[in-house]
Amino acid sequence: MAVYLVNLSISDLLYTITLPVWIELALKRPLGSLCSLVAVIMHNSFYVGSGLLCCISVDRYLALVYPLRFHRVREVRTAALVSIAVWALEIAIHIILLDHTGALQAFSSRNLCEEQIPMTQEVADLTLTRVTLGFLVPTFIMTFCFQQIMQSLRRSTSILTEERRKVGLLLFFLLLTYIVAFLPYQIVMLLRAILEPGTCIWGASLRDPYLVTVATTTINSTLDPIIYCLISESAQREIRNAVEKCRGVFVKKKWTKNNGIESVS
Known part of the structure; x- marks a missing residue:
């Protein structure tokens, strides 16, 4: 799990350092070409973090529900390869989605983090894909693993009550932090994708909630290390x-x- 935590720390750090740029954006100050680069770093780190949290949940699931099986899956080498695959897959998907919306061709001349209002239909399709693959699927995987682990812990007689409590608290707080941090942002983005294309009224109404929820997503990056420290x-x-x-x-x-x-x- 240490391999996943190192990668998650890198992802969280990259994501958190983009926050000052979003503050400048909220204050409507010009950012220039830096904006496009920051937008790519932000979105990649955001969804890489979700993928790594899924890896941690699956790792704990295999360790506690199937302790005598899947040893090769839980080796350090396998974790390193999986982490590389998560980074590579997210970057590849992000490039494909940017190419689909035409943003990749105009990358050097377009400020990707300055949201176009109203949102175009191509960007709305991109947003729906991100919400589904980048939030709903990871949430389902983490919830399933949490539920299975808790059932296994309740049935186990070899694990001490205190250990069961610690594992349960760790997984519960990780899942809760993830949902609390990202759910408001994903709801706003879902509303934008459904209501905003071709409608300036919704675009203007949802701009401030969008900027606020972008900032609140950093709660996850801040609290994850604290949770691990308090439990370990x-x-x-x-x-x-x-x-x-x-x-x-x-x-x-x-x-x-x-x-x-x-x-x-």
Whole structure:
């Protein structure tokens, strides 16, 4: 799972650094050619993250529901190849979809993150494809894995109650965070794809909700590491050690400062 987490961290980092550009866009400031590049990074990272979360859910599903089978599927080498495949597949699909809408041919001269209002029918079709493949399918896979894992944990007598609770909490909070972070954005995009083509009124009405929900999707990138740290005992130990070291340095500096003042006096 560490391989998937490293890739997820890279994806989350790439996605989060695009937020300042969207803030500039919301303030209606010119961004130039940088906008197209940022839009591609944002969408690729967004859907790569969804794919990697699915991989993590499937990995936990195979480990807990079928612990004596599928060992090769859960090897580090396999995880690395799957991660590469997720990145490559998303990039390839994104290029195909951009080519379908004509945006790829005008990439250098077109600002892809400056949404055209109203949305064209080609972009609406692209949006529906993204909502289906990039959100609904991953949500279904993660929900299925979560439900199967919880059933397996309830039936198992060899796993301690505390361990069952930790695994259940981890998967539940990951799924909940994913849905809370991405569902508002996907609903807005779905409404835009259905209502907006050829209608300026809906385009203007949904612009602000669109910009707000783009920002709220970063909640997932922010909370995922926190959830893993709070659930993992090793991460908790590292956090405690770091806090104790910082506290020791602070106390030492304070003692040295006070002692120095007393010596001068």
